[in-house]
Structure formats: C-alpha cells, structure tokens
Amino acid sequence: MRADRLLQLLYLLRRHGRLTAARLAELLEVSERTVLRDMEALSAAGVPVYTEQGRGGGCVLLEGWETDVSGLSPDEAQALFAWTAQGAAADLGLGPQLATALTKLSATVPQPALERADALAAVVVVDRRRWFAASEEVPLLPRLREAAVARRRVRLRYGAPSDPEPSRRTVDPYGLVENAGRWYLLAAHRGVVKSFRASRILEATVLDEPARVPPDLDLAAEWARVRAAFEDRQQGxxxxxxxxxxxxxxxxxxxxxxxxxxxxxxxxxxxxxxxxxxxxxxxxxxxxxxxxxxxxxxxxxxxxxxxxxxxxxxxxxxxxxxxxxxx
CATH class of the missing domain: 3.30.70 (Alpha-Beta Plaits)
Incomplete structure (x- = not known):
C-alpha cells in the first residue's frame, strides 16, 4: 500500500473531517474498495479513523485528535516526508513499516507543513537507477540487514565476477551500504574487510555465532576507506x-x-x-x-x-x- 496515498487520505480527513468513500475514491483516483482497505490500514496503525453507515455516514477521523509532536516546521516536514528513502526501505524489507510510521507521524504535523511537504513531493523525483542499467535484484537484503543488526555471522555463496564458479565464505557483517542504487555488504572475511555486492550474493545463511565486529566501528568511515583503496588500485x-x-x-x-x-x-x-x-x-x-x-x-x-x-x-x-x- 503506497505511503503517499495513505498520507493523502489522512490529509483529506484532517481537512474535511468526514468524506464519503465514493468522494475519497474520486479524489484519490482509486476504487472505493481501496479506500476502505486504506482506512483499515490507518486504523491498524493506531490512527483513530472509522466508517459510518447510512445517510450522512462516510469515512471519519476522530474530531480534535492530535498527538504530541505538532511543532514540525514546513521545511522539516519537507525534509522528512519528501526525502525519506522509501525505495531503500523497500529493498531492506522495511517498506510497509516506513509507510506505517509516516502515516502515524503525518497526523501530528500542522496542516501548512503537510501542504508544503506535498508541494515538494510533487516536484521532486529520486531515481536511484543508473543510466542504461537495470535495477538490481537484492532479495537477500532483508536477511543481511537482520544479521548485521543482530551481529550474527553469515555464510555466503557469492558469485564474484573474477571467479569461474560461485564460492562459499563465512563473514562477519559490519553493515550495508547503498551506493548509487547498488547495495553492498561490508564485512570481514578472515580478518580482511571487503565489500560484497548484494546482487551477487546467491545464498545467505545466518549462523548462530556472534559476529566479530570492532566495538568502535564507524561504518561510514570504514566504507570510505574500502572505497578509496579500491579506487586507488585503478591506476588509470x-x-x-x-x-x-x-x-x-x-x-x-x-x-x-x-x-x-x-x-x-x-x-x-x-x-x-x-x-x-x-x-x-x-x-x-x-x-x-x-x-x-x-x-x-x-x-x-x-x-x-x-x-x-x-x-x-x-x-x-x-x-x-x-x-x-x-x-
């Protein structure tokens, strides 16, 4: 379910208080059934919306409902709603959770700030795919995310371009890095920190073994070091x-x-x-x-x-x- 449609539905109910499912379907350019499913999703996320049957009924947001976080400025709302990396969250297996979080948060933001965020979202598109390149499939990324967060070792089957056959290796995951639409697992293999392109990871088994990760690890600094070393090898x-x-x-x-x-x-x-x-x-x-x-x-x-x-x-x-x- 698309986060922007859920947010727009909530905006409309905040602005008008009550609208029929037919009117919401017209405004959102979806079916009435989709509107009702979206209402259920909002309710499941803790937003006090409900439907009323009969004459004068419709989709309703509880009157006067607000939460504590209401001081978000228009620019802060733009930064949050327009620039949240929804594509990256989906790759990591967190797309629905991000949609739910934004839905909850949108109900706390002043209406002018929401309108400014909507205006920016209408004029900014983030396309993470490189020119002339297809989007990479990374079905194992959610599992790698879980392993990195839990600090567990991972056994990989990896298809490096220089190897005639995929190889197996057990690594200590440091974290995940997205670089221009490509995901990499930064991990130590036999004590050497390497980057593994996520789309080339064919299998990933999370082991019941703690990963050996430096306690003072700075993932961004470590990635910068690995990247610089790789680029320096390309003498030109x-x-x-x-x-x-x-x-x-x-x-x-x-x-x-x-x-x-x-x-x-x-x-x-x-x-x-x-x-x-x-x-x-x-x-x-x-x-x-x-x-x-x-x-x-x-x-x-x-x-x-x-x-x-x-x-x-x-x-x-x-x-x-x-x-x-x-x-």
Missing part, C-alpha cells in the same frame, strides 16, 4: 586522442563512463584540424575499446605504444567476424 592510463569534430559531443558522452574517478576529458588543442582531448581511463582495455568503438572518427595520439594494441585488437576482431585481417 592517460590518453590523448584526436576526434572528428562532428562526433566530439558523442565521444565526450561515451568517454565520461570510462574515465578514472575524479577526472574528465579536457581539451588539449588540435591535430590536423581535429580537436584533441586528454583523458585518463580506468584501464588500457577501456581505452582501446573506446578508440575502436568510434572507428575512423577517433585517432589515438598518445601514448605512442598504445596504437599497436589498437591494431592488434582490430585485426583480431576482423578475423573473428569474417573480414580481411590485412591492415
């Missing part, structure tokens, strides 16, 4: 390329996904009338693929030795796809 390869002017914009766009962290393609003059760009890619293979992908529209200028690798890959591709290997 500096390139200078000449790009046909007609494809310059497209090349910049494609190259932006291949450059090393914290870098960008920069103008470096001209070469035979073509703009020169200087960029650092994460690996030599990425640079070769980038140049070959643009065919005759991109020419590699530096480093001097790398064109040999480009030619070798081009010959191999021609041979594999039935073309002439003569260059």
């Amino acid at each position: 390869v500096a390139l200078v390329v000449a790009v046909r002017p007609e494809v310059l914009g497209r090349f910049r766009l494609v190259a932006s996904s291949q450059v090393a962290t914290g870098t960008a393609a920069e103008a470096a003059g001209e070469h035979d009338g073509w703009p020169l760009l200087r960029l650092t890619v994460r690996a030599q293979e990425a640079g070769v693929a980038l140049v070959l992908g643009f065919g005759g529209d991109v020419r590699l200028v530096e480093p001097v030795a790398l064109p040999d690798a480009v030619r070798r890959r081009a010959r191999a591709a021609l041979a594999l796809h039935g073309g002439s290997a003569e260059m």
